[in-house]
Amino acid sequence: MNTDILIIGSGPAGIQAAIYAARRKVDVIILGKLENSSLAKAHVENYFGISGPIVGIDLLRVGKEQAEKFGAKFIEEDALHLERKDDKFIVKTEGGKEVESKAVIFAMGVSRKKLGVKGEQQFQGRGVSYCAECDCGFFKGKKVAVIGDGSAAASSAILLAKYASKVYLISKKLSTSEHLQDELKVGNIEIIEGKRISEIYGNSAVGGIKLDGSSLEVEGVFIELGSKGVIELAVNVGLLPDPRGYIHVNEEQKTSVLGIFACGDICGPPLQLAKAVGEGCIAGIEAAEYVKRISKLEKQTV
């Protein structure tokens, strides 16, 4: 699949960017699930023109229709992987799709990373990890648990199964693509659904977790909530977030990597709807201008 602009994240920043870009007659594909936006469950009453309160998901649905009316295409899947190929970007989705794009807009927001259970902080770096890609090598032949409901948890479990002797994927309810569900059917992955983790215990390192009162012995606990965050996607294309995980942009919402723009919460506080929408507008306009410029150059050189 080919497009001019690929937007990762379908919250207010991404949708606003899609509206502005699509109106400039460039092809736009937007990835993500409306209900995963932090706006979805929020009650909005501080946004211009809305005396509210109005539930965020209703705003998102209207925004999606608007963007579609102008020609933007939605793919309701998470991005799992991003890479650069020559002067294009290739995104792989959790459904196994590959999208090739001239420009990318990062609008995936910031997601909760911490679980907030007893022992989590104490054992960080001693068995508790937030990065399966970084730390899988430390758990060769060991039993580990992956906590999460979305594509990040599923893809991490698949990776860890290549190193660990046993992977327990623990989720309230797993919601991910069929493609990933198929890949999860590996001998050493066991899915435990509907149980809640209440504690991570151990002595000098993780010894196990408590699940609704019962104990499960593991040496590693990988916390992978939601979808893949900005760090995982960005670093492959040479874009480094700051240590707080935010992406730096200039006044045109351009990142330090040519062809990649960013808008919304991932650019830092205030994490507000009004700011996300404003930045989305600029990112949409600038990305469209960028794509038109490089298309013109391509025609001239052919």
Next chain:
Amino acid sequence: MNELEEIRRKKMEKLVKEIGEKNPSAQNYPKAPITITDENFDQIVQQYPLMVIDNWAPWCFPCRMIAPIIEEMAKDYAGKVVFGKLNTDENQRTPLKFGVMGIPTLLIIKNGKEVDRIAGAVPREYIESKLRRYLHE
């Protein structure tokens, strides 16, 4: 912000000078992170009274996020704290000995012994807040 930076810089200069007067060899401490391996670890941690050792690997993206902070701090804390970098791909014995199970992990080593550690990519202020205690002890 700039003003704060300036105050911090001046305070640091003063502290470095004081330490330098007490311990003249401190002036020769490295101003950039030094490479630590399984082989040189014991010798190096004996050589410098206060060290921060960054356990990292080239493909680890949070490690790359804090790498510039480590470089910067090595320069700013020159003469007081020596920073080292240990590649966990090439050196597995030391991480195993210290029970490092994730990267990046910063080990704070005082007089050859681990006194604290920081797991994950964290802002500079956080590293400084942890270090402060061991600087003034």
